[in-house]
Amino acid sequence: MAQAQVPVTVLTGYLGAGKTTLLNRILSEQHGKKYAVIVNEFGELGVDNDLVVNADEEVFEMNNGCICCTVRGDLIRIIEGLMKRKDKFDGILVETTGLADPGPVAQTFFTDDEVKARTRLDAIVTVVDAKHFLGQLEQGDEAEEQVAFADVILLNKTDLVSEDDLKKVESKISAINRYARIFRTQKSQIKLDAILDKGAFDLQRILEFEPDFLHHGHDHDHEEEVKSLSLTADRPVDPDKFQKWMGALLQLRGPDIFRSKGILAIDGAPRRYVYQGVHMMMDSDWGTPWKEGEKRFSKLVFIGRNLDGENLQRGFNDCLK
């Protein structure tokens, strides 16, 4: 049956950040939409719904020698099963455990052909606990990585902290990932259309959005820290050179690069070339056409650890005509 790809929203967030509250709202509110929800802890949800599926976060390593190519096999199986339903749904939400690395869940949507044909990763939404986030950063890599992977961030429990502290948290979030959209929330209260089926993964945002208010800090960044940066070019991109460069870069630096996204003006092509990657896996497609007389330019975004902006820009410049 030919059908549109079902949008998938991945919901991450540290323990106690407010994911379950958000899920309960999505399942109980009257919004006229039907969502299948894949959760890791059945009992936590207060709502009984036959579209709630329990998953065990079964991660396996791809047999290709790449240690960061880890995938959620259980998700592949569950999505295949959901697609056999007579009643279709408007979207799928995947909740991850508080300490989960968002990598495997995101990579699943780059790995399996059937999953790719039937679903599309719409956005990674990360719920951040405004009161505890800075402390959580000290306790391990999880809280930082969850923010690094995010397309959308719910800065939750804002009622528990002062405006000054909120600004500190926001500034820390932006230092890690300046390309995520941040919403301040209390008790995970947000209009669902702000986070669901947004096509946040489809990259328009990285074109329209270039925050510059943080540039001043970037020279002092500690090498080990997670940060985000962008590369731009006015000259057209040679597709062969780009493929070769990006392939080699992700092969070599994949474990450190959480997300990479780009919109490219390929030499002679009438459409934008859009691509996105999670660690070593990437996927690309033709996007919207360039308008007559429109200024064509390219932009890449990287979010990761130990990123050397100058080096990356040099490599990218070598791919230009």
Added chain:
Amino acid sequence: MKLDFSNPAWQQTLPPGRSVAADAPAAACAFSKEGAIVAFALGDGRVRLLPADINAAETPAGEPLHNGVVLALVGDPAGDGFVSGGDDGRLLRIAADGTASEIANQKGKWFEHIAAHRATGAIAASAGKSAFVVKGGEMKEFGPHESTVADLDFSKDGSRIACAHYGGVTVWSIGQVTVAPRKFAWRGSHVALKWSTDGKFIATGTQENDIHVWRVAQATDMRMQGYPAKVKSLSWTADARFLYTSAQPVFTAWPFSGKGPEGKPALQFGEEGAGMISVVAAHPAAEFVAGGYDSGELQLGDIKTRRSVVLKMADGSAITCLAWSPDGYKLAVGNDAGTLLVIDLRR
């Protein structure tokens, strides 16, 4: 056995049969043990029973038996009905009249795969990380495995079951729960499993587009690579000389007679379909094979003569299940749009 495989008229019109439109995708199909009834597992919770006799009056659709998708279905090896599993966590025994009784309930899990053993009347079903064997009113649990059981099958004599999961296959002795299970290890996620009809080999399809085969006695293994997609459907011929696999545009059979398939190419024949074979079913007795395509065609082939005929299904939806009747004269076909077909191939 005579089947009319060369009938050119079938390319225009299907062989004599019965076609029923269900309004939910078909996930699985099966004939009852004696072949009198054919059943289809549907995405609306129904198990649609139809008389296998294509001229007999159609039975009504009935009410949904599962609350959700019926994921797995086999002919009941201990009766004249069926056994079904669903994403409602229930395993049901369905009588020939369509009434159902619950065998097991694993709330929060899915009963996803069922295997039946004809001679012993046992069934094995997987839910989550465990497999359950039901025999003569008793149920035994095997597991938990390291990850969800992705497929399972009986040994030829029914004394063991093999379960596929991350990292390989685990073989359990059904009669002796205390005997430690045997592990056949290979990295990665194994998503389909079939024990060979002579009991000597266990084959799996993996997430990474290859198939893996173990010699059970020697525990040696082999890998066949180069598929463009996951191999989710495997089928051994009745004489165990060939293993058919999906995920190719033509019939693809690995030769297992003599020294086995190592160093030999797979045997390929048939017309190239518009898409890939999504489900393949070797004939229960003779050299025939049926292949359903993700592009909706159905192809029947004869490995001896390498001849084949392509049958056009009406709506072009991916074929999701195939089953031969025990006598080998009828074929049940289900697709993603809910077209349920039974054709009679007797010459």
